[in-house]
Amino acid sequence: MSTNPKPEIPHVDVPDANEVDFYHYKGRWSGLASWIFSTDHKRIGLMYLVLMLTFFLAGMTLGFLMRLELFKPGRTIVDAQTYNEFFTLHGVIMIFLFVIPGLSASLGNFMLPIMIGAKDVQFPRLNLLSWWLFLAGSLLALTALFTGGGPPDTGWTFYAPYSIRTGTNVTLAAFAVFVLGFSSILTGLNFVTTIHRMRAPGMGFFRMPLFAWAVYATGWLQVIATPMIGITLVLIIVERTFGIGVFDPVKGGDPILYQHLFWIYSHPAVYIMILPALGAISEVITVHARRAIFGYTFIAMSSIAIALFGSVVWAHHMFVSGNSLVANFVFSLLTMIVAIPSAVKVFNWVATLYKGSIQLETPMLYALAFIFIFMIGGFTGMMLGVLSIDVHVHDTYFVVGHFHYILFGGLGFALFASLHHWFPKMFGRMYHQVPSKIAWFLTFVGFNVLYGPFFILGWEGMPRRYYDYLPQFTKWHQVATVGSWIMIAGILLMLGNLLHSLRHGKPCTERNPWGGGRTLEWTVPSPPPLENFKEVPVVTHGPYDLETAEH
Amino acid sequence: MSTSHSLVLAHHKDYRGSKFAIWLFLITEVILFGGMFLLYSVYRSKYPADFHAAAGELNTLVGTINTLILLTSSLTMALGIAATHHGNRKLALWMIALTVICAGAFMVNKYFEWGMKIHHGIYPGSPKLAAFPKGEILFFGLYFTMTGVHGIHVLVGMVLLTTMFFRTMGQPNSKLSFVAGHGLQDAEGGSLAVVDSEGKVLWKGDPIDSTIQRIDVKTKYWPVKERFRVEDFNQLENSGLYWHIVDIIWIFLFPLFYLIT
Numbered sequence: 001m002s003t004n005p006k007p008e009i010p011h012v013d014v015p016d017a018n019e020v021d022f023y024h025y026k027g028r029w030s031g032l033a034s035w036i037f038s039t040d041h042k043r044i045g046l047m048y049l050v051l052m053l054t055f056f057l058a059g060m061t062l063g064f065l066m067r068l069e070l071f072k073p074g075r076t077i078v079d080a081q082t083y084n085e086f087f088t089l090h091g092v093i094m095i096f097l098f099v100i101p102g103l104s105a106s107l108g109n110f111m112l113p114i115m116i117g118a119k120d121v122q123f124p125r126l127n128l129l130s131w132w133l134f135l136a137g138s139l140l141a142l143t144a145l146f147t148g149g150g151p152p153d154t155g156w157t158f159y160a161p162y163s164i165r166t167g168t169n170v171t172l173a174a175f176a177v178f179v180l181g182f183s184s185i186l187t188g189l190n191f192v193t194t195i196h197r198m199r200a201p202g203m204g205f206f207r208m209p210l211f212a213w214a215v216y217a218t219g220w221l222q223v224i225a226t227p228m229i230g231i232t233l234v235l236i237i238v239e240r241t242f243g244i245g246v247f248d249p250v251k252g253g254d255p256i257l258y259q260h261l262f263w264i265y266s267h268p269a270v271y272i273m274i275l276p277a278l279g280a281i282s283e284v285i286t287v288h289a290r291r292a293i294f295g296y297t298f299i300a301m302s303s304i305a306i307a308l309f310g311s312v313v314w315a316h317h318m319f320v321s322g323n324s325l326v327a328n329f330v331f332s333l334l335t336m337i338v339a340i341p342s343a344v345k346v347f348n349w350v351a352t353l354y355k356g357s358i359q360l361e362t363p364m365l366y367a368l369a370f371i372f373i374f375m376i377g378g379f380t381g382m383m384l385g386v387l388s389i390d391v392h393v394h395d396t397y398f399v400v401g402h403f404h405y406i407l408f409g410g411l412g413f414a415l416f417a418s419l420h421h422w423f424p425k426m427f428g429r430m431y432h433q434v435p436s437k438i439a440w441f442l443t444f445v446g447f448n449v450l451y452g453p454f455f456i457l458g459w460e461g462m463p464r465r466y467y468d469y470l471p472q473f474t475k476w477h478q479v480a481t482v483g484s485w486i487m488i489a490g491i492l493l494m495l496g497n498l499l500h501s502l503r504h505g506k507p508c509t510e511r512n513p514w515g516g517g518r519t520l521e522w523t524v525p526s527p528p529p530l531e532n533f534k535e536v537p538v539v540t541h542g543p544y545d546l547e548t549a550e551h
Numbered sequence: 552m553s554t555s556h557s558l559v560l561a562h563h564k565d566y567r568g569s570k571f572a573i574w575l576f577l578i579t580e581v582i583l584f585g586g587m588f589l590l591y592s593v594y595r596s597k598y599p600a601d602f603h604a605a606a607g608e609l610n611t612l613v614g615t616i617n618t619l620i621l622l623t624s625s626l627t628m629a630l631g632i633a634a635t636h637h638g639n640r641k642l643a644l645w646m647i648a649l650t651v652i653c654a655g656a657f658m659v660n661k662y663f664e665w666g667m668k669i670h671h672g673i674y675p676g677s678p679k680l681a682a683f684p685k686g687e688i689l690f691f692g693l694y695f696t697m698t699g700v701h702g703i704h705v706l707v708g709m710v711l712l713t714t715m716f717f718r719t720m721g722q723p724n725s726k727l728s729f730v731a732g733h734g735l736q737d738a739e740g741g742s743l744a745v746v747d748s749e750g751k752v753l754w755k756g757d758p759i760d761s762t763i764q765r766i767d768v769k770t771k772y773w774p775v776k777e778r779f780r781v782e783d784f785n786q787l788e789n790s791g792l793y794w795h796i797v798d799i800i801w802i803f804l805f806p807l808f809y810l811i812t
Contacts, residue, residue, distance in 0.1 A: 028764060122568050189575045197568035223575050227583035235587075235696065243676035244692030245685075246590055251692070252685025257593060261586055 021527040039124035044131050045109030055097035062090040067484040070477050080467040084153040091156030096180050097138050099411045103276035105187050107418050108215045114521040115209045117200025117537045122193040130186040137180035144172040160247035160258040164239045171240050174233040181230045188222025202539035209519040209543040210299050214279020217303040221268045229265035263314035271310040277414030281367050284421045285349050287516040288364035289356030292544040295348035302341035309338040319390045335385030362436040366417030369444045377405030398458025404451045424513040428527045429505035439494035446487025453480045519543050566785040573789040577796050584800050587697050594689045601686020607812045614809035617660050624653030625798045628791045635784040638776035647716045654709045694808055704797045715790045723783035727768040
C-alpha cells in the first residue's frame with residue numbers, strides 16, 4: 001500500500017510507554033497535575049499513601065497530646081472539652097482517613113493490577129474519582145473542625161442521641177464520612193470487578209496471590225457494608241436538620257437502633273481494615289522465609305470466611321446496650337466462630353516459617369512483630385466476645401487496648417511491613433538498613449509499652465474516654481505515656497528513613513531484590529513501567545510454586 | 552515505504568465488566584434502602600396502631616397513580632432497550648423520552664403530595680406533628696425520609712436517562728482512539744490516509760508529529776438489526792438497570808406506606 005511516497009524520516013528514539021518507568025513517563029500533564037489527574041493505578045496508590053500517612057501523623061499527634069494529658073490525674077495540658085474533641089478527632093482521623101482506605105487503597109491500588117497481570121484496574125477514571133472523593137471527604141472533615149459549633153465531640157461512633165443534641169459540628173463531619181464512604185464503595189467495586197475481569201490468561205482464582213484474595217474479600221465488604229453507614233449518617237444529618245425522630249427517644253425513636261445500624265457497617269469495617277493487612281503479611285512471610293506459603297487454599301478461603309462471618313457479629317459491640325440474652329448468646333457464638341479463620345491464617349504463617357530459611361530483613365521483622373501483636377489482639381478480642389467478661393470490661397481501657405492491638409498493631413504494622421517489602425519495587429531504591437531496624441525495634445517496644453498497660457488499666461476498671469482518673473491508675477498511665485514517646489520516636493525514624501531513601505537510598509533496579517519473590521510483581525522492572533507488563537503474562541502455575549523461585 | 556503499522560487500541564472496553572459493576576452498585580442501593588426498611592420494620596412492629604392510623608392520612612389514590620406511572624416507565628425503559636436490539640433507533644428514542652416524562656410526572660405528583668402534607672402542618676419537626684402519638688411521628692419521619700431519598704434517586708435517573716437520550720441519538724457509532732504512549736509514536740512522521748480496495752488514496756491527513764497526542768477514528772453506522780452490537784448500547788442497558796431498581800424500591804415503599812390502613 002505504498003502509494004504515497006514520502007521522504008525518509010530519521011528514526012527518532014521516542015521512549016516507549018513500557019521502556020521508562022512510570023515516574024518518567026511523559027503523559028499529557030506535568031508536575032503536580034501529572035499526579036492528581038493521572039488514572040495510573042500506581043500513581044493513585046501513591047497519592048493515597050501520601051494522604052493517608054499525612055493524616056496518620058496528624059492522628060498520631062493528637063494521640064500523643066492525649067497521652068500527655070493523661071500523664072497525671074486532673075488537668076495536665078488541656079481542659080475536658082478539648083480532650084473530648086481530641087479523642088473524637090483522633091478516632092475519626094485514624095479510622096476514616098487512615099485505616100479504612102488503608103492497605104487496600106494505597107498498596108492495593110499499586111500492587112493488585114500488577115499481581116494479577118493487568119495493565120490497570122478495570123475503571124481507571126473511577127479509581128481517580130475515588131481518590132478525589134477521598135480528598136474531598138477529608139477536606140470536609142477538616143472544615144468541620146474549624147466551622148460551626150466547633151469540632152465534633154461525640155467519639156468516632158457518633159452515637160445517638162448525643163450526636164443529635166450536641167452543638168458541635170456533627171452534621172458536616174457526618175457528611176464528610178458519607179463522602180469518604182462513597183469513595184470506599186467505589187474502590188471496592190472497582191477492585192472486585194478488576195479481579196473478576198482482568199486476571200492474566202491462565203490465572204484462575206486459585207492462582208491469585210494471597211494479597212489479591214484479601215483485597216477481593218475486602219472489596220466485597222466495602223460494597224455490601226459501606227452503604228449502611230452511608231444511610232445511617234444521612235439519617236443523623238436529617239435528624240439534626242429536620243428532626244424526623246428515628247433516633248430520638250422523645251419522639252419515640254430508639255437510639256439502640258442507631259447502634260445496630262452503625263455496627264452493621266462498622267464491625268465489617270474492622271475487616272475492611274485488617275483483611276488486606278493479613279494478605280500483605282502472607283506475601284511478606286513467604287518471600288522472606290524463602291518458602292512457598294503453607295496452606296494456600298486455606299489462607300485464601302479464610303479471607304472469604306472472615307468477610308462472611310465478620311458481617312454478622314456486629315452486636316457484640318452492644319452486649320451491655322440492652323440486647324436480649326438470646327441475641328447476646330448468638331452474637332457471642334458468632335464472634336467465636338470468626339476467630340477460627342483468623343487463627344487458620346496465623347497457624348499457616350507459622351507453618352510457613354517452619355523449616356524456611358528465614359531472612360530477618362526489615363519487612364520480616366515487622367511481619368513477625370505483627371504475628372505477635374495480632375495474636376494478643378485476637379485473644380483479647382475473644383475475651384471481649386465472652387459475655388461474662390465483656391460485661392465487666394466493656395467501655396474500659398481493656399477494649400481500647402484490644403482494638404489498638406488489632407488496628408494499629410495489625411493494620412499499622414502490616415502497612416509498615418509491606419512498605420518496607422515493596423519499597424524497592426515501588427521506588428527503585430533500597431532504604432537504609434540499620435536505621436530501619438532500629439526504627440522497628442523502637443516501634444515494636446514502644447507499642448507494647450504503650451498499649452500493654454491498657455489491658456491492666458482496663459482490667460482494674462479504668463473507663464475509656466475519661467479525661468480524669470483516680471490516683472491508683474497513675475502508674476500505668478505514666479508507663480503508657482512513656483511508651484508513646486518511644487513508639488513515636490520509632491515511627492518518625494522509620495518514616496524519615498523511608499523519605500530520605502527516596503532520594504538517597506541505594507539504587508535497586510533488580511526485578512526481584514529480595515530474591516524470594518515469586519508473584520508477578522517481582523517479574524516487572526522496579527519501578528514498573530506505565531503499563532506494568534511489556535507483554536501480557538501467561539500464568540502456568542500457582543503463585544508460590546517453587547519452580548519460578550531464584551533460590 | 553510501506554507503512555502498514557498496526558496501531559494498538561488505547562482503550563479496550565470490557566462491557567461485561569461494566570455490567571458486572573452496575574450489578575454491584577445495585578447491591579449497594581439495596582443495602583442503602585435496606586437500612587431504612589430495617590428501621591421501618593422495627594418501628595412498625597413497635598407501634599402497629601399508630602402506623603395504621605398515620606397511613607390513613609396519606610392519599611392512596613395519588614400513591615396508586617404514581618405506582619402506575621413508575622411501572623409504565625419501567626415498561627417503556629425495557630421497550631426502549633428492546634428497540635435498540637432491533638436497530639430501531641427512532642422507537643428507542645421515543646421510549647427513553649417517555650421514561651423521562653413518566654419520571655417527571657412522578658416527581659410532580661410527589662411535589663403536590665408533599666406540598667399538601669406540609670400545607671396541613673405535617674412535616675418533620677412541625678409543632679402539629681409533635682402533638683401526634685409517637686408512632687405517627689415516626690411514620691411521617693420515615694415517610695418523608697424514605698420517599699425523599701427515593702425521589703433523589705428518581706431525579707438522578709432523569710438526568711441519567713436524558714443523557715442516554717442524547718447518547719442514543721448519536722449511536723450506534725464507534726470511536727477508535729490511539730493515544731500517545733500506546734503505539735502512537737510508531738505512526739510518527741507518517742500520516743493517516745483512507746485507501747480504497749485498489750490502493751488509491753481517497754483522503755490524506757496532516758503529518759503526524761510529536762505534538763499529536765491522540766488520533767480518533769469515529770464512525771457512525773446506520774442502525775440496523777444486523778449490525779447490533781451490545782457495546783453500542785451498553786450504557787443504555789446499564790442505565791436501564793438503575794432505573795429498574797428505583798422502580799423496585801418504590802414497589803416496596805408504596806404498600807408499606809399507603810396500603811397498611
